[in-house]
Amino acid sequence: MTEIVDPTIPVVKNLLLLDSEGKRIAVKYFTPDMTSVAAQANYEKSVYAKTARTNARGEAEIIMFDDVVVVYKFLGDLMFYVTGDQDENEVVLYSVLQAFYESINLLLRNAVEKKTVLENLDLVLLAMDEIVDGGLILETDPATVATRVTMRQDGDGSPMSAEAASNPGLVTLSQAFGSIKEQVARSLLK
Amino acid sequence: MAATAQNTLEPLRAGGDKAKDEDMEEELEYSPFYGIEKGAVLQEARVFNEPHVDPRKCQQVITKLLYLLTQGESFTKSEASDVFFSVTKLFQHKDVHLRRMVYLIIKEIIPSSDEVIIITSSLMKDMNSTNDLYRSNAIRVLCRIIDSQMLLQIERYLKQAVVDKSAVVAGAVLAGAIHLAGANAEVIKRWSNEVQEAINSRHPMVQFQAVALMHGLRANDRLAVSKLVTQLVRSNVRSPMAQCLLVRYVAQVIAESQPGVGNETRPFYDFLESCLRHKSEVVIFEAARAICNMRDVTTRELTPAVTVLQLFLSSSKPVLRFAAVRTLNKVAMSHPMAVTNCNIDMESLIADPNRSIATLAITTLLKTGNESSIDRLLKQIGGFMSEIADEFKVVVVEAIKALCLKFPQKYRGLMNFLSNVLREDGGFEYKKSIVDAILQLIREIPEAKEMGLAQLCEFIEDCEFNFLSVQILHLLGEEGPKTKDPARYIRYIYNRVILENATVRAAALSSLARFGAHCPDLRDRVLQLVRRALYDNDDEVRDRATLYLYQLQRAPQGPESVDPQWRIPAKGLEAALTAYLEQTDTEQPFDLASVPEVAAPSPAKAKAKPQGLAAAVAAGMSAAAAPVTQTDEYAEMLKAVPQLAALGPVFKTCAPVQLTEEETEYKVVCVRHVLEGHLVFQFNCTNTVKEQVLEDVSVTVDLADAEEFSEELVLPLEVMPQEGAGQTYVVLARPPGSMALGRFVNILRFRVKEIDPATGEAEEEGYEDEYQLEDTEVVAADYIKPSFTPNFRAAWDALPEESEMVDDYGIGQRDSLQDAVEAVGRILGMQSCEGTDAVPPNARSHTLLLSGTVVGDVQVLVRLAFGIDAQRNVAMKLAVRSESAEVSEAIHAIIQEA
Structure with a gap:
């Protein structure tokens, strides 16, 4: 794990996707302070304990404890968390959180629940990979993240369709992309 | 395996144990990963090696492998390298989605350096592909796995990618470079021109990463950073994230620059202020935060930032409310008046469903509150307290x-x-x-x-809680006998002797004994109560009862012996006792005299740092609390030296002054202790030279410029080992109670003995040497210490009116009244009363009330009326009252000289 040396760069300590009982669905830790599985499990446990009873369904919520700030949002039976240092700009973390849950929402076509997330775990893992790279924020626009996950090139959409037809395994991904455009348009109209 | 997340987080796979299986069945939850097992998945991974791979199937297997990793499973080295080798085969397949998963899993199982070579050619091929996503992902993987040597080989391609027109490619390589810059700054620095071009990118995230990388490369060069900042401030940075970084850089430049004199504006302040009007909340908040955190920020500079944060307070987004209230809370610490405008919004936040926000709001209100609002606030908090968690x-x-x-x-x-x-x-x-x-x-x-x-x-x-009971009983024993009616506490304490467990009983007994010792008229009654404890069923309690009975009745030193004056540091005693118990021969009784009376220099106590909300709220408070403990520590040190302890109590200990440059052979820090009739210079010396022992270390203080003082005593330090520390003292006498001033020239004298590196022994004969130190100066403020006056008006009226001395002074141009108030407060070193150290924003006049004690325990009160005119010239009227006219004069003298 390479560390980001310049202290002025905003750093995301981890992205967590837990289910409604606090169990891991997908997590990614970026900083060297929590590398052991036990430390991570402890951390997830305390985050869950402190947030489970709050209402983060409408607006994303925020909590500060130990030496971290956590922004989080509950969607369906899932909980999305983004952790940063206690001195981090809360609004920056919030934009990462938005990218996190919005992109997954786009990829899963609004069906954000534990079952679909597990069935499409590859998409979720790829989305996390596209948002944060080793703690550094890579992209915060949900639609851009989603197109990159589905391997659509920014701006053009043709070369993949032939392959998709010949390969039934790709259908879900292409469909996902189709719905992304739709939803982006819808969210803009809102 | 013992430490995988499965144990604590119960994943969706069947472990070996039965109970877990039953749980799963009860849940009846469908999961594609139900029953997943590492061994089986590794078997499945063999499909990667088949001649005709099914991309869909392979994707699934990779997902399963990643799932296992996510759940905390780890692969052994050989398992990881097996997976890695079979995954590399998949590069032959054309399926884009499969390729994306291959990239991902390679980043997860980072191959060892000798294996990397297997895939570099495949990745290089992808790097030159026509598909931008292939290129960007290949670059990200490469940046993650290559070492410095390989970086040199492919540098050309990476450098070119920085200016790629595709955002995803440029972003990937910039992000990779930020990670690589730590170890390979020299290589990355050669890309400066390309990075500079990327800063002008149309794409916001590319711009952000380019700015971050550029700064990272220049971070050690202040001049270069300030050039970069100037350039960026002028150019139009479109990306909010990049703008955020720029705000941080500007804040750094401001922090490093000299504070502006008079009303000259800070460099770049206008830029920060303009960022408050940015359309992105990220930037607005970053700028507001930067302004609030500026060193010596003035109220005028704060106002626009506070106004913006006030808007955030009523935002519908909890994140914004939290960010704003946390920042304002911090501002309230130093500039309570600047935040009062937000009080109405703060009060509505007390009911915020987010308890962190509510707590921060309350503590902010408590900091900004004035006397009249306290009662109302307390009422509001009362209801709130029952709803929130302990923390x-x-x-x-x-x-x-x-x-x-x-x-x-x-x-x-x-x-x-x-x-x-x-x-x-x-x-x-x-x-x-x-x-x-x-x-x-x-x-x-x-x-x-x-x-x-x-x-x-x-x-x-x-x-x-025993701990608290014991602590309180001790306090009652100490303070109770000094109150008007000590008898009323006896009942509470004796109840503890009857009702509690042994620890608390023993503590209660000690407390009782002190009442007996200090209140002669209660002694007989206390004795009776103590006697009852003689039949206690706990040894410690009985022992204490017996001891106290003896001390209160028959001890030769009288009842006062109940609380002896300990001159022995507890730490030293503990160490001596441990050493004593480790000896085989315990026939010899332990000798108290064997305990060294000089406290071993204890390493600074690492205080538990407040965390979480407490930290957000406490920042700044701890700074005020620290000197007190330090003073206590010094007092202990002086008490431990018999010759110094004999001089009487210390009136004031001044802040340490360094008498040598940093990083010289000998480091000397001087602490001045003011006593009733003496002045003690404590020189803390550190020998930083490895091969030397210093002996007979002392400081010669030249009194030529300080006629009122006479040297009374010099306590040299016998030996200062290599890389060791120690104290030497110089005691000067002056007429008791006088406020003599002076400047002293100091010379450090010692005998040096070289240490033979071969044997580690010091040579026999050393040589005398001396070392010139900086001068020390005794100023009038040394003789004044802040003291608390709860009711200033009453105390003021109580002092004789004829002692009052009034005079007017002009103190020239100042940034603001707050500035002037702080400056004068610093010079006098007195305690401000009734919160008058905070000046309301835009005030044209202000009254500062100060209270202090002058050496000889003379109380002195100061009333300062400040006024500021349109040209920012500040005038003040100084009125002093004290118990002696001399002291009042002295205070005026301090101001005149300053």
């Missing part, structure tokens, strides 16, 4: 304590509040914080003592 309550209690110290007249309401919450349910940490708060208030506010003691008595009647 928040602790924060509120801290804030209440601080408020009470600020407005001592209000102690009644605040103490009542504390005692009410003390009676409610709560954990140990919470109760401890309340008790600590009351203890401190008792110490600082004399009027509050009786009330506080009574509350604590009530509390121990029903206290489940």
